[in-house]
Amino acid sequence: MSRGITVAGLEHAFRVRGGAVPALGPIDLDIAAGELVTLAGPSGCGKTTLLRMIAGFAAPSQGEVVVGDAAVRRPGPDRGVVFQQPTLYPWLDVRRNVALGPKLRGVGKAERLAVADRYLALVGLADAADRRPYELSGGMQQRAQIARVLAGDPEVVLMDEPYGALDALTRERLQNELLTLWRETGKTILFITHSVDEAVFLGSRVLVMSPRPGRIVLDEQVPFSSDATLAPDEIRALPTFAATTARVRAAIAH
Numbered sequence: 001m002s003r004g005i006t007v008a009g010l011e012h013a014f015r016v017r018g019g020a021v022p023a024l025g026p027i028d029l030d031i032a033a034g035e036l037v038t039l040a041g042p043s044g045c046g047k048t049t050l051l052r053m054i055a056g057f058a059a060p061s062q063g064e065v066v067v068g069d070a071a072v073r074r075p076g077p078d079r080g081v082v083f084q085q086p087t088l089y090p091w092l093d094v095r096r097n098v099a100l101g102p103k104l105r106g107v108g109k110a111e112r113l114a115v116a117d118r119y120l121a122l123v124g125l126a127d128a129a130d131r132r133p134y135e136l137s138g139g140m141q142q143r144a145q146i147a148r149v150l151a152g153d154p155e156v157v158l159m160d161e162p163y164g165a166l167d168a169l170t171r172e173r174l175q176n177e178l179l180t181l182w183r184e185t186g187k188t189i190l191f192i193t194h195s196v197d198e199a200v201f202l203g204s205r206v207l208v209m210s211p212r213p214g215r216i217v218l219d220e221q222v223p224f225s226s227d228a229t230l231a232p233d234e235i236r237a238l239p240t241f242a243a244t245t246a247r248v249r250a251a252i253a254h
């Protein structure tokens with residue numbers, strides 16, 4: 001199941017010595033179930049702060065976040081979070097790392113290992129299931145983390161610059177895979193990135209935030225995103241891809 005996200009009148013100020021620094025908002029945002037929304041913007045504009053409020057890691061100063069029909073008060077299994085640095089347990093093999101979420105929910109052993117194998121196959125790691133995380137490359141660890149999050153069957157997947165630490169080729173390969181994964185699972189995804197090309201390639205909709213306080217200054221549907229017949233290289237070569245990235249770059253520079 002996939003659910004949408006509603007952000008209403010969201011504001012956040014960090015308390016510092018001598019007062020409060022407004023970091024975010026107000027932000028009003030509706031993300032429909034099944035959208036893959038990418039969020040770009042200069043460093044420090046509040047992208048991570050917004051994601052943390054949706055994840056329930058921090059409470060807003062004003063406004064609220066609703067996922068599905070429930071107001072967010074704390075982290076929950078309906079929201080899976082993928083971080084820049086993979087969070088895998090080194091003492092568990094990859095299959096058991098992925099099966100951990102279902103295990104904590106009380107799913108029986110045979111079923112949870114089957115779920116883990118299904119998601120490992122989906123991210124191209126079927127052959128690495130018996131390895132420990134430290135025996136994997138950075139890209140493989142990130143794939144394993146994505147499989148782990150998906151195995152929890154979250155309604156919403158929140159990804160905070162997940163490919164930022166990867167080399168360019170691996171990054172492109174994982175972008176291609178994520179697009180396929182999104183088309184296959186229909187999950188609602190919010191994906192933060194510093195890369196304009198990544199934002200436009202992946203997003204069915206691209207948001208740009210401006211800093212101090214963080215606000216959404218561009219919100220644009222990506223016209224070619226719905227065309228599943230386009231291969232990744234064809235998408236990157238489209239004139240509309242270049243035109244969209246130019247608009248996103250201009251909004252970030254503004």
Ligand SMILES: Nc1ncnc2c1ncn2[C@@H]1O[C@H](COP(=O)(O)OP(=O)(O)OP(=O)(O)O)[C@@H](O)[C@H]1O
Nearest residue numbers: 014015016021023042043044045046047048049050
């Ligand atoms: N704990 C904190 N206390 C005070 N200010 C903070 C705190 N955390 C973040 N900030 C400030 O809030 C603003 C938004 O930070 P945030 O990490 O959300 O930005 P970001 O867009 O995700 O940045 P980056 O792209 O560099 O990761 C920044 O100006 C930052 O300095």
